[in-house]
Amino acid sequence: MTRKILLEEHEIPEQWYNIVADMPNKPLPPLHPATKQPIGPDALAPLFPMELIKQEVSTDKWIPIPEEVREVYKIWRPTPLYRAYGLEKALDTPAKIYYKYEGVSPSGSHKPNTAVAQAYYNMKEGVKRITTETGAGQWGSALSFACQLFGIECEVYMVKISYHQKPYRKIMMNTWGAKVFASPTDLTQAGRQILGKDPNSPGSLGIAISEAVERAASDDATKYALGSVLNHVLTHQTVIGLEALTQMEKAGDLPDIVVAPFGGGSNFAGISFPFLRLNLEEGKKIRCIASEPASCPKLTRGEFRYDFGDTVGMTPLLPMFTLGHNFVPAPIHAGGLRYHGAGVIVSQLLKDQLIEARAHHQLECFEAGVQFAKAEGIIPAPEANHGIATVIAEAKRCKEEGTSKTILFNLCGHGNFDMSAYENYFEGKLQEHELTKEEITASLAELDTPTI
Numbered sequence: 001m002t003r004k005i006l007l008e009e010h011e012i013p014e015q016w017y018n019i020v021a022d023m024p025n026k027p028l029p030p031l032h033p034a035t036k037q038p039i040g041p042d043a044l045a046p047l048f049p050m051e052l053i054k055q056e057v058s059t060d061k062w063i064p065i066p067e068e069v070r071e072v073y074k075i076w077r078p079t080p081l082y083r084a085y086g087l088e089k090a091l092d093t094p095a096k097i098y099y100k101y102e103g104v105s106p107s108g109s110h111k112p113n114t115a116v117a118q119a120y121y122n123m124k125e126g127v128k129r130i131t132t133e134t135g136a137g138q139w140g141s142a143l144s145f146a147c148q149l150f151g152i153e154c155e156v157y158m159v160k161i162s163y164h165q166k167p168y169r170k171i172m173m174n175t176w177g178a179k180v181f182a183s184p185t186d187l188t189q190a191g192r193q194i195l196g197k198d199p200n201s202p203g204s205l206g207i208a209i210s211e212a213v214e215r216a217a218s219d220d221a222t223k224y225a226l227g228s229v230l231n232h233v234l235t236h237q238t239v240i241g242l243e244a245l246t247q248m249e250k251a252g253d254l255p256d257i258v259v260a261p262f263g264g265g266s267n268f269a270g271i272s273f274p275f276l277r278l279n280l281e282e283g284k285k286i287r288c289i290a291s292e293p294a295s296c297p298k299l300t301r302g303e304f305r306y307d308f309g310d311t312v313g314m315t316p317l318l319p320m321f322t323l324g325h326n327f328v329p330a331p332i333h334a335g336g337l338r339y340h341g342a343g344v345i346v347s348q349l350l351k352d353q354l355i356e357a358r359a360h361h362q363l364e365c366f367e368a369g370v371q372f373a374k375a376e377g378i379i380p381a382p383e384a385n386h387g388i389a390t391v392i393a394e395a396k397r398c399k400e401e402g403t404s405k406t407i408l409f410n411l412c413g414h415g416n417f418d419m420s421a422y423e424n425y426f427e428g429k430l431q432e433h434e435l436t437k438e439e440i441t442a443s444l445a446e447l448d449t450p451t452i
């Protein structure tokens with residue numbers, strides 16, 4: 001009974017997989033926020049290094065992983081793949097359940113897979129400083145770790161309310177040498193404008209993005225980095241699924257269903273795209289399911305149209321499933337899933353019915369996470385609990401139908417910094433939150449962005 005399927009260092013993939021090459025319908029182009037005309041790669045040059053812009057628009061199927069990046073990956077990669085015998089037993093299901101564990105990275109989630117790559121390309125192009133925003137702190141800590149390795153300064157705009165509520169993530173970032181500011185700050189025009197109106201503003205991800213982008217746009221040696229949504233970020237994360245495919249082969253198995261939680265789409269893309277390749281290339285029928293919160297259901301209840309990536313409306317318009325850029329999700333405890341839109345590639349795949357999506361309520365997710373922790377030991381990040389809720393539902397269906405399916409899911413991070421969320425759950429303080437149809441219609445009605 002092999003519980004853990006491991007790979008050797010030399011089995012870390014040498015290329016990332018770019019699914020755009022295999023998509024039957026290619027993603028629609030981004031549009032200029034003011035003229036609403038398609039923009040070329042040059043428009044992104046003030047914010048990102050050229051190599052990442054090339055990857056963003058690339059149609060090459062395979063993108064080489066630089067040796068220096070693979071060297072850093074060796075700190076925690078290849079990550080283990082587990083057979084969840086404990087969970088299978090607890091559910092008394094005929095289904096076989098496997099999970100890929102990304103919580104073994106230095107910052108505890110999948111995010112360093114792209115942070116290291118992004119910091120590397122910035123270093124190669126002489127960038128001195130990278131700015132970014134962070135909500136709960138997972139992205140900020142991954143980027144702080146990565147920048148430190150390549151001698152780049154890292155400046156993180158952390159939403160003020162999280163800065164005060166989640167001090168440990170901030171201290172992690174400081175340990176890796178990053179400067180962390182409680183946003184809104186008085187260091188940027190965007191921040192000063194908000195503080196002028198409300199000196200006690202708790203901040204928001206939208207404001208923090210505006211501050212980080214403004215800093216990067218106004219200094220040649222400074223660039224900006226994003227931890228999800230963009231095509232190059234999704235591509236970097238495919239290292240997860242490429243390893244998992246080799247590990248499943250070693251286990252003599254192939255999944256019928258692949259599941260991952262969904263915020264902007266990077267960890268879902270990471271585990272599922274290498275399996276979707278088998279559907280697109282060989283006609284296999286592996287179902288890939290993205291799991292989102294019922295309180296922020298862009299995939300299951302949003303609209304496919306052009307929308308801004310940020311709240312303020314500074315970014316290019318992207319063709320995506322969205323709830324509207326003014327949408328403010330309820331303060332649920334899965335901070336990483338509170339984003340109004342979905343990445344462009346994943347949105348097109350969903351539109352074309354090549355992937356599926358499920359929404360789960362918060363209490364169902366924590367119940368699933370606690371059941372998983374008791375059966376398997378690892379305490380999942382609250383985001384990951386959404387994927388686990390889908391897995392448990394599918395495994396229960398196997399039991400009812402008397403069929404055996406093989407299910408693989410991405411345990412994208414551990415929850416060791418999220419004890420207050422678990423505490424609230426145990427004390428009965430977590431509330432269900434489901435959006436009404438009227439709320440969604442109202443948020444979408446505010447948009448004057450192009451429909452598709």
Ligand SMILES: *Cc1c(COP(=O)(O)O)cnc(C)c1O
Pocket residue numbers: 109110111138139227228229261262263264265266267268336337381383384412413414
């Ligand atoms: C950031 C984050 C997410 C959500 O982002 P995706 O781009 O959708 O992966 C989910 N889980 C964890 C642990 C995260 O840190």
